[in-house]
Amino acid sequence: xxxxxxxxTRNSHKTREFAEILGDGFDVRDLTGVADLxxxxxxxxxxxxxxxxxxxxxxxxxxxxxxxxDSGLEVDALQGAPGIxxxxxxxxxxxxxxNIAKLLMELARQNPPPYxxxxxCSLALAQAGKILxxxxxIVEGTIVETPRGRAGFGYDPVFxxxxxxxxxxxxxxxxxxxxxxxxxxxxxxxxALLAKS
Numbered sequence: 001x002x003x004x005x006x007x008x009t010r011n012s013h014k015t016r017e018f019a020e021i022l023g024d025g026f027d028v029r030d031l032t033g034v035a036d037l038x039x040x041x042x043x044x045x046x047x048x049x050x051x052x053x054x055x056x057x058x059x060x061x062x063x064x065x066x067x068x069x070d071s072g073l074e075v076d077a078l079q080g081a082p083g084i085x086x087x088x089x090x091x092x093x094x095x096x097x098x099n100i101a102k103l104l105m106e107l108a109r110q111n112p113p114p115y116x117x118x119x120x121c122s123l124a125l126a127q128a129g130k131i132l133x134x135x136x137x138i139v140e141g142t143i144v145e146t147p148r149g150r151a152g153f154g155y156d157p158v159f160x161x162x163x164x165x166x167x168x169x170x171x172x173x174x175x176x177x178x179x180x181x182x183x184x185x186x187x188x189x190x191x192a193l194l195a196k197s
Contacts, residue, residue, distance in 0.1 A: 002027050003193050008040070008058040008068035013153045014182070018067070021177050021186045025194075037061060047071060047084060047122035048134055055126035064127070067189065071121035071182060073155045075103070075143060077110040086155070096154055100147055103158065107143060115143040119159060119181035123189055133192055137184030152176060 005022070007015055007030040019028040031037060040057045044050040047070040054068035072086030082089035082103065090098035107115055123135040140162045147157035149169025157169030161179060168176050177183050 001025070004064040006030070006058070006062055006064050006066050008054045008066055014069065017173075017177060017180075017182055018186060020173070021183050022190050026190075031058075042070065042084070044070075044084070047120055048124070048136070050084060051122045051124040052126075052131055052134065055124035056129060056131060059126035060129050065132075065193075066126045068124050068126070069121060069182065069185070071119065073103075073117060073119055073159065075107070075115055075117040077115050078103075078106055081106070100155060100158055103143070103155065104145065107145075113142070113145060117141055117143050117159065119155075121181040121185040123185045125189060125192070133189075135185045135188040135192070137181040137186070137188070139179060139181045139184065 003026045005018070005026060005028050007018060007028060009015065010031050012030070012032065015028060015030040019026070022028060037058070040054045042050040042053065044053055050070035051068045054070070055066050058068060059066040070084070072083055074080045074083055082099070086099070088094055090102040118138050118140045121137045125132045125134070141160050143158050144160050144167060147169065148167045149157050149171070151171065151173065152168045157167055160167045164171070168180070
């Protein structure tokens, strides 16, 4: 049985990660090319709340299962920032490089490293205007002071997961997909969908 999933995103990096982690048996597409769908305001106070908002609103426009994700970086020395503002930490349309630069500038004002941090991913599964399940994945690590690696996206070049000598930006896609916060949440989603079929 092929599971049809529509991701409430236009981020091709996320879509590729979902498809790779879910594997065979899942047909994954996103909102790329859907021009007339209004953007959902991420007004929630948590990753989970924002994922639910996006999943619910998107599910009103399509028949299949909708999966929405909200994820980001939480740094202890910054009291959990950038948190839900991770994608726009340096401004509404900030680039990954600008967000990283602001993060490192803020950390330079703190005590010396290490800077414990975690990536947190919340997923919401919805259909026909109802939330069916939510899933969370977390990976602990530290922030490095100089970006390393060109793989991945977002804060990957400055996040070094615990037990590894490389940042997410230096790890292969296969290795990152084995241990990342999103991978952990997606595996829970996959198990729940397969259990229902």
